Amino acid sequence: MARAKIALIGAGMIGGTLAHIAAREELGDVILFDIAEGTPQGKALDIAEASAVFGKDVALKGANAYEDIAGADVCIVTAGVPRKPGMSRDDLLGINLKVMKAVGEGIKAHAPNAFVICITNPLDAMVWALQQFSGLPKEKVIGMAGVLDSARFAYFLAEATGVSVEDIHAWTLGGHGDDMVPMVRHSTVGGLPLPELVKQGWLTQDKLDAIVERTRKGGGEIVALLKTGSAFYAPAESAIAMATSYLKDKKRVLPCATYLSGQYGLNDLYVGVPVVIGAGGAEKIVEFETNDAEKAMFAKSVESVKGLMEACKAIDSSLV
Numbered sequence: 001m002a003r004a005k006i007a008l009i010g011a012g013m014i015g016g017t018l019a020h021i022a023a024r025e026e027l028g029d030v031i032l033f034d035i036a037e038g039t040p041q042g043k044a045l046d047i048a049e050a051s052a053v054f055g056k057d058v059a060l061k062g063a064n065a066y067e068d069i070a071g072a073d074v075c076i077v078t079a080g081v082p083r084k085p086g087m088s089r090d091d092l093l094g095i096n097l098k099v100m101k102a103v104g105e106g107i108k109a110h111a112p113n114a115f116v117i118c119i120t121n122p123l124d125a126m127v128w129a130l131q132q133f134s135g136l137p138k139e140k141v142i143g144m145a146g147v148l149d150s151a152r153f154a155y156f157l158a159e160a161t162g163v164s165v166e167d168i169h170a171w172t173l174g175g176h177g178d179d180m181v182p183m184v185r186h187s188t189v190g191g192l193p194l195p196e197l198v199k200q201g202w203l204t205q206d207k208l209d210a211i212v213e214r215t216r217k218g219g220g221e222i223v224a225l226l227k228t229g230s231a232f233y234a235p236a237e238s239a240i241a242m243a244t245s246y247l248k249d250k251k252r253v254l255p256c257a258t259y260l261s262g263q264y265g266l267n268d269l270y271v272g273v274p275v276v277i278g279a280g281g282a283e284k285i286v287e288f289e290t291n292d293a294e295k296a297m298f299a300k301s302v303e304s305v306k307g308l309m310e311a312c313k314a315i316d317s318s319l320v
């Protein structure tokens with residue numbers, strides 16, 4: 001069987017890391033696409049040379065023309081600009097919306113059968129716009145944010161409890177902004193829901209509240225430290241988990257920005273919810289039972305996403 005073809009649209013910090021992980025995992029052949037000349041070619045050659053050390057048989061190629069993504073099975077989109085200290089994700093909207101238009105048209109023309117994972121911020125609005133610009137089926141276009149936010153939540157819980165990250169299942173829902181919704185009652189450490197963990201003295205309520213707050217602001221914490229851009233290792237790992245579930249039809253349940261048609265009482269927008277990812281793309285949304293407080297937090301986060309969608313519509317009247 002031919003190897004899978006993975007097109008990485010954007011060969012910056014996340015794109016390069018994605019290429020490295022995809023090659024090491026032998027997930028498929030990699031096309032690194034960027035408007036910058038030389039960057040995708042240089043990164044592709046560097047990783048291809050490394051493959052002779054790590055011993056995996058994959059082809060890597062750098063490209064500046066959309067023709068090279070033809071027939072891709074998966075496209076992971078990081079094209080655009082990241083934020084700098086002091087910027088919110090929403091400050092990127094104007095520039096990145098134009099980039100999504102170009103990328104969507106490129107995918108539509110050359111890789112219409114791909115499973116598309118968007119990472120570009122502000123995430124929920126960009127994946128919504130990318131789906132429209134590409135015209136691909138809604139279940140084949142999805143956004144990466146929840147896997148990353150939940151991984152941050154899980155890591156902080158592992159640190160605080162001394163339990164392996166492998167035995168922690170943490171969930172964040174909603175939009176990928178500071179009002180995302182870490183699901184305290186649905187997250188578990190060693191099978192124990194977090195409120196039970198507090199009851200049993202594994203961590204205090206104050207510590208848990210601080211972890212929830214740190215999770216919400218996790219992206220900003222890295223931006224403030226790096227000063228030149230935003231996180232890239234954990235975002236790349238997160239998108240690879242999604243791509244792997246699709247390519248291997250693993251049917252993992254992962255929190256992703258997914259198109260909603262009635263689930264959680266919402267329609268016609270993308271927002272972070274748990275979803276089964278398999279060969280059909282976003283196959284089935286898992287609906288968590290939510291209490292009034294969680295519903296209110298989710299509604300606030302959705303309002304932020306809707307505000308960004310309106311801002312996009314004001315810039316590009318083709319969006320509906």
Ligand code: A3D
Binds near residue numbers: 012015145
């Ligand atoms: P960066 O290293 O700047 O890479 C972006 C790349 O996009 C650069 O190489 C640009 O040349 C390229 N580019 C710009 N315009 C185009 C275009 N029209 N077509 C093709 N390529 C283009 O950024 P990064 O890799 O650190 O981050 C990429 C995006 O991911 C940013 O928007 C970040 O805000 C976002 N991001 C999202 C998350 C989420 O969890 C959702 C996390 C971290 C970063």
